[in-house]
Amino acid sequence: MSKMNGLHIVIVPAWWPSPESPNAGVFFADYARAFADAGAKVGVIYPDLVSMRHLTQGTSIPWIPRIVDEEFHGVPVIRIRGLHTAAGFPSVHMNRFQRWLLRGLAHYEKRYGPPDVFHAMCAIPAGWACTHFEGEPRTPVVITEHTGPFSLVMTGDRGESLARQALAAAAAVVTVSKHSRSDMKKHDIDRDIAVCGNPVSPDFTAAALPGPRMDGPPRALFVGRLVKEKGVGEVMDAAQMLESQSSVSTVDWHFAGDGPMAPDLRKHFARNVPGAKLHMHGHCERSAVVKLMAESDFMVLPTHGETFGMTVAEALSMGLPVITTRGTACAEFVDRNNGMLAQPQSPAALAIALQKVITTPNAYDRPAIAARARRRFAASTVADWYAVLFHRIKKIRIE
Numbered sequence: 001m002s003k004m005n006g007l008h009i010v011i012v013p014a015w016w017p018s019p020e021s022p023n024a025g026v027f028f029a030d031y032a033r034a035f036a037d038a039g040a041k042v043g044v045i046y047p048d049l050v051s052m053r054h055l056t057q058g059t060s061i062p063w064i065p066r067i068v069d070e071e072f073h074g075v076p077v078i079r080i081r082g083l084h085t086a087a088g089f090p091s092v093h094m095n096r097f098q099r100w101l102l103r104g105l106a107h108y109e110k111r112y113g114p115p116d117v118f119h120a121m122c123a124i125p126a127g128w129a130c131t132h133f134e135g136e137p138r139t140p141v142v143i144t145e146h147t148g149p150f151s152l153v154m155t156g157d158r159g160e161s162l163a164r165q166a167l168a169a170a171a172a173v174v175t176v177s178k179h180s181r182s183d184m185k186k187h188d189i190d191r192d193i194a195v196c197g198n199p200v201s202p203d204f205t206a207a208a209l210p211g212p213r214m215d216g217p218p219r220a221l222f223v224g225r226l227v228k229e230k231g232v233g234e235v236m237d238a239a240q241m242l243e244s245q246s247s248v249s250t251v252d253w254h255f256a257g258d259g260p261m262a263p264d265l266r267k268h269f270a271r272n273v274p275g276a277k278l279h280m281h282g283h284c285e286r287s288a289v290v291k292l293m294a295e296s297d298f299m300v301l302p303t304h305g306e307t308f309g310m311t312v313a314e315a316l317s318m319g320l321p322v323i324t325t326r327g328t329a330c331a332e333f334v335d336r337n338n339g340m341l342a343q344p345q346s347p348a349a350l351a352i353a354l355q356k357v358i359t360t361p362n363a364y365d366r367p368a369i370a371a372r373a374r375r376r377f378a379a380s381t382v383a384d385w386y387a388v389l390f391h392r393i394k395k396i397r398i399e
Contacts, residue, residue: 002039003387007394009035009042010108010115012101012130014122014146016046016079019059023283027198027310028121032075034199034379038387043108043115044077047100047129049084049093065100067107076112078104090124090159098129115139116394119386120170122146124159127166140171140393142386144196148307148329150183167191171393176308177329183307196385197333198308200377203286204317209370210294217277218358219252221296221320223289223311224303226259231302231325233261236268237347238302238354243273245355252277256284256292293318298357298364302342302350306330313377319370323353333376338369 013028036042065082080100086093120126127143269278299315300323309330322339324330343349
């Protein structure tokens, strides 16, 4: 019998894929799929508060919030969609999110009944909205925190008091890495915080692994937003350093992602790394990322800070060795058996790590890397962990 059997879970995400942001909250969708595949009855209710700044994007946005019934891998998704502005006041945003959530919940319960547990993704706005309904009895709320760094919400003008209220009222609080838990504790969140990583989509954990490449230059892959915080500047400088080293082969550089540093990246490689081949893939759907990972020799993500590091977990699940940075959540699952750690914001340290990986192509056992990662990040592993938590909370509520 599946560990999730007998559970009815409603996920309330802080963000979710939308016409304006198709990649937003894709890993929250992975939770819904993981729990449903594990035997739970699952629904999603998403108050889609669309900012006024999106009016010029050409998508259809109702002025008056409208309930839309959707589906994701057999999971019902209730989207309450409309234009919104909080005028810079977190309380306005929070209260409107909650009002729309209540509308969606009434719509959901008429069709599917009341849930056993709310699973709120992030303390604000989802966690606060779920923990501060009026009336009794209250459905227990599990908050899984994904905000990183946590300081982004821990200021008065960003909703610190509301975040504290939500975390204090939740039946359980979870975050996705030890690094994130430490970050939360630094802000005096004085309660138990459990740790369970994000599930990795079966697109990666069930994909066939490629055989060894027999020819061609080494292929380096970067997956992420092309922004300073992801270490794009360090990649550019390290690539230039490698260009001058005769011991290093010409490298094919592949970048999957978009962002403001894309023009700088093109110019830098054209001027300073002329021997390398640069491939800019822009925004990629998951299937394209899986293909790129299968065709690459290693991934590099010299991020300045990660709460979890989803693309690193995905790459490892494809058996790809990863070069990333110390002092981030990624360092919790990258070691000498599956990659290298470099000092953050240090192009020289990154260049040394790149040189070692490039010049020792047979140092990593790709099938072993994939097997280890797939055991750790599989959707079933994460669902089993949450099943224990949800059943315990459900039992406490009944008693």
